[in-house]
Amino acid sequence: MPRINGQIRIVGAGLLGTSLGLALVKKGIDVSITDTSKAAQALAIDYGAGRLPLPNDSPKLIVVCVPPDNTAGVVAAELAAFPNAIVTDVASVKQSVLLELQQTGLDLAHYVGSHPMAGREKSGAVAGRADLFMGRPWVVVPHLSSDLVGLDLVTDLALEVGAVPTVMEPIEHDHAVAAVSHVPQIVSSLLAARLLSTSAQEISLAGQGLRDTTRIAASDPALWVQILSANAGQVAPVLKDLAIDLNAVIGALTDMEAGGSLATISRTIESGNRGVERIPGKHGGGHANYATVVAMIDDKPGELARLLTEIGQVGINLEDIKLEHSPGAQIGLVELSVLPDLEAKLISDLTGLGWRLV
């Protein structure tokens, strides 16, 4: 049984709108999806993300999934067209959207902002996937005049698609995403821009570190200009702090003989260590909720199978498995992920069966 009992109307058939439609249709909910691009709309419908809107539709919830600059305008139009519906949006900035809506003078009781922290480097309906929101945070952003019913409904929407709802005020949200999303975007872009002045031979030395740090530098400029300009007030102070630290490092590297230069560099790397440790479920992604047990196996055909056969025989289902495997070594490490309830049983069963755990 779906949590949401009623029609849902999705406005905007890009990555987020299409993914949301796919997830909701899968739950048996009546979803209509519309887009100013009829091609995008047709693609999303073919893909299974909803049906065409009908003249007598009476949506309970409307989700506006359009670029940030258009969000307030579309939300206002939907509030006017469907006075009985709750309207939410998925824009990555919340304060500027709310301010623009407040300037319209509309009654905003039926509006609740939201922001699912989910995305891909790819965009458009074709990139849509029903599990996009699974295990991801979904920020629900009520304001002083929003109805509680809207807050509940948008929270249910997040739960319906497997996301983890969390409630924040608009300014709190914008401050948080500045740190975890907008500043990393700018820093990654600035770093990747350095590669414009390196030779092909130099870039051929690139390793995983460079690839990881610059992956999001491939993001869409048009979208990011909208996001960053809408959240400039929160992003600029963080970048100013970063610039202070950067200048200290440049000073140290420019005069390594000066007292304190080594300490400045060391402190920079150590602060980074402590910062990255604060990120929850570092190796996770969606899988932060699994417990992990590492077993050692002999590196020969059939050993991994024997381990997994015995795990199957004791009735434990693995959620994930990673092989840490060196072709030349005599030993392989197998990282087994299970639901936390099963961790103790897995450890005692494997130990009892004679497996060596790390």
Add this chain to the structure above:
Amino acid sequence: MPRINGQIRIVGAGLLGTSLGLALVKKGIDVSITDTSKAAQALAIDYGAGRLPLPNDSPKLIVVCVPPDNTAGVVAAELAAFPNAIVTDVASVKQSVLLELQQTGLDLAHYVGSHPMAGREKSGAVAGRADLFMGRPWVVVPHLSSDLVGLDLVTDLALEVGAVPTVMEPIEHDHAVAAVSHVPQIVSSLLAARLLSTSAQEISLAGQGLRDTTRIAASDPALWVQILSANAGQVAPVLKDLAIDLNAVIGALTDMEAGGSLATISRTIESGNRGVERIPGKHGGGHANYATVVAMIDDKPGELARLLTEIGQVGINLEDIKLEHSPGAQIGLVELSVLPDLEAKLISDLTGLGWRLV
């Protein structure tokens, strides 16, 4: 038949020394491995990365795998102790090591620098793996007075362990690694340090973008102080350029109404796009040389074991395995990596046994 016909002596049983030993022993080469830490040495030998050095050893090639600050000293000692051997090192900086060696007044004809572009966040012998160098660039760094025989031998060493040798001068190498490795390290650390002033709730919104951009911020401060101070002259100018761009972005975000502010932000993201496009084989990684077969399994206990049992029974050893598992879905996808020679056999055997391949 191995390319290198003779003993190889590895000095330093950390991640690189142990990995190199594993890869060379696998090729049937006589490898001795030594470390000032007898515990590390014993672990590397247990792991299969070589044997104890013997008094009458006569190595053809010596590979010094110690931290950058100790590299020149150890290279000098090895050149003195084994006058018939070629000596190379694997330090991530090359100009400063060479200068320090030149100051000893030793004959450096038998010394050739090198730098395999391979590593892991984990360190020490336990993290060693024979495939660490597979498909990775290995920079060979001769100098004006080095013998050609040394250049050839170190090139063979790189090829022997599956790396891709490329020859650079010391200063060229240091300039290249500043851009592709040292600057990304500092930038990632500076970015991760911003997380020290965010709340737990804010950090809970972290997504893959933040995780990727800050992954290398977990690196070892002691090692990086050595690397960065030894290559300060190459790193500082790149950081200065980055600081100029950063200040332009801060200026734009601080006054979004000013003419050119949107253009500055747009240009920043676009330059990042063009920079990241220059990175070759973006989706690469260490395992580019394995073939991959994807099988579908029912999502229930024992199915993965049954698959792997049958793979073991047909005598195929897996190099890697990844489970693509969507909770709630009835199907799991198993990505099986094997040596390329075995791909056709794996496909035909699995198909014959009734497994569905993707």
